[in-house]
Amino acid sequence: xxxxxxKKENKSNKGLVLLLIVVIIVLVAVFVIPNKEGKIKISAxxxxxxxxxxxxxxxxNFTYNVIAKKCKDMNxxxxxxxxxxxxxxxxxxxxxxxxxxDFKDVKIDVNSKEKKLIVTLPxxxxxxxxxxxxxxxxxxxxxxxELPNARKLCEDTTKEKSNKDGKLLPAAKxxxxxxxxxxxxxxxxxFDNDYTVEIK
Amino acid sequence: xEKKVVIVLLLICLCLTGCGTNKNENLEQNVKKIELTGNxxxxxxxxxxxxxxxxxxxxxxxxxLEKDRKLFAExxxxxxxxxxxxxxxxxxxxxxxxxxxxKAMIIGEPNVDxxxxxxxxxxxxxxxxxxxKLSIEDSSQAFNEAQENMKEAAAxxxxxxxxxxxxxxxxxxxNIRQFSNLSEDKYTINWEYQY
Numbered sequence: 001x002x003x004x005x006x007k008k009e010n011k012s013n014k015g016l017v018l019l020l021i022v023v024i025i026v027l028v029a030v031f032v033i034p035n036k037e038g039k040i041k042i043s044a045x046x047x048x049x050x051x052x053x054x055x056x057x058x059x060x061n062f063t064y065n066v067i068a069k070k071c072k073d074m075n076x077x078x079x080x081x082x083x084x085x086x087x088x089x090x091x092x093x094x095x096x097x098x099x100x101x102d103f104k105d106v107k108i109d110v111n112s113k114e115k116k117l118i119v120t121l122p123x124x125x126x127x128x129x130x131x132x133x134x135x136x137x138x139x140x141x142x143x144x145x146e147l148p149n150a151r152k153l154c155e156d157t158t159k160e161k162s163n164k165d166g167k168l169l170p171a172a173k174x175x176x177x178x179x180x181x182x183x184x185x186x187x188x189x190x191f192d193n194d195y196t197v198e199i200k
Numbered sequence: 201x202e203k204k205v206v207i208v209l210l211l212i213c214l215c216l217t218g219c220g221t222n223k224n225e226n227l228e229q230n231v232k233k234i235e236l237t238g239n240x241x242x243x244x245x246x247x248x249x250x251x252x253x254x255x256x257x258x259x260x261x262x263x264x265l266e267k268d269r270k271l272f273a274e275x276x277x278x279x280x281x282x283x284x285x286x287x288x289x290x291x292x293x294x295x296x297x298x299x300x301x302x303k304a305m306i307i308g309e310p311n312v313d314x315x316x317x318x319x320x321x322x323x324x325x326x327x328x329x330x331x332x333k334l335s336i337e338d339s340s341q342a343f344n345e346a347q348e349n350m351k352e353a354a355a356x357x358x359x360x361x362x363x364x365x366x367x368x369x370x371x372x373x374x375n376i377r378q379f380s381n382l383s384e385d386k387y388t389i390n391w392e393y394q395y
Binding site for chain 1: 234235240241242243244245246247248249250252270272274276278280282313320321322323324353359363367370371373374375377378379
């Protein structure tokens with residue numbers, strides 16, 4: 001009778017051991033082995049969302065000052081002329097514009113073989129243009145009543161020049177790239193020091 | 201024997217689920233792992249500016265017949281801003297983390313596009329009978345002035361400096377979060393900014 005009870009106890013202990021082994025295997029499978037790649041990817045995206053939310057990344061202003069030229073005769077005017085006297089007046093326009101990327105469209109990938117965190121940025125766009133002040137460069141005699149027209153000329157010229165400016169949008173994208181590179185280079189060290197960051 | 205095995209297995213279970221550790225004790229050690237070396241670039245500002253260059257008349261006999269002129273040109277450039285990480289101070293006391301973020305600064309030299317200073321890009325005021333033309337030295341001088349102007353403008357632009365410092369703060373905050381291995385409600389960060 002006693003022998004039977006000891007056997008029963010042994011059996012239940014063996015069952016418990018087996019159960020614990022199964023639990024350990026499951027825990028290892030869920031928490032240890034897996035998917036470092038997936039973990040980094042999710043965590044990198046979550047951190048980015050927090051970063052964007054806290055640092056107003058999307059509202060960066062650029063100083064954008066241009067020279068605008070008012071033609072004497074709209075039908076016979078060479079805007080490319082560099083002679084200030086060919087124009088009714090020439091005005092220096094001080095402005096700012098907002099340009100940047102949409103951080104919702106940032107893609108994050110992980111290449112675990114090459115140990116790389118790859119961040120792909122969307123193209124930048126111009127979001128807002130503002131002209132803050134105007135200064136006549138050759139117009140001491142320009143009447144004050146011309147100021148609103150000069151301002152409008154500045155707005156149109158800033159818009160036109162910024163749209164044609166081949167350096168502006170790449171700079172806006174690079175601006176985002178610089179800060180994200182700094183961010184992730186620091187960030188990735190907490191996960192794995194061997195990882196490198198590539199911003200595209 | 202089997203009881204020992206059960207105990208060992210239970211301990212392993214506890215380790216895996218993290219129930220047996222007091223992570224708060226490791227906060228200070230973990231935060232110390234954050235590398236605070238070199239400069240942290242947090243903002244690259246783009247400038248599209250106008251330079252006003254004074255072209256003085258020459259000093260020789262012909263110079264008497266020349267005119268002082270003003271020349272204007274648009275130029276573009278970028279400048280990096282950020283913080284010196286070695287000046288960041290992080291002190292941990294219990295679950296309180298005190299962080300001092302240094303003032304943001306210009307990092308490196310501005311990168312102004314030299315092509316913008318070619319003679320053909322200058323808008324010129326009327327010249328005299330004896331021409332007082334823009335020389336290569338003038339272009340070079342205007343370029344240097346533009347670089348200095350940009351540097352000065354960025355150094356005095358509180359909005360830019362504030363953006364750079366704020367971003368540095370968020371990067372440090374995220375670093376602390378990653379290295380501490382704790383959820384945010386387990387510690388408090390007290391920020392101090394240098395201006």
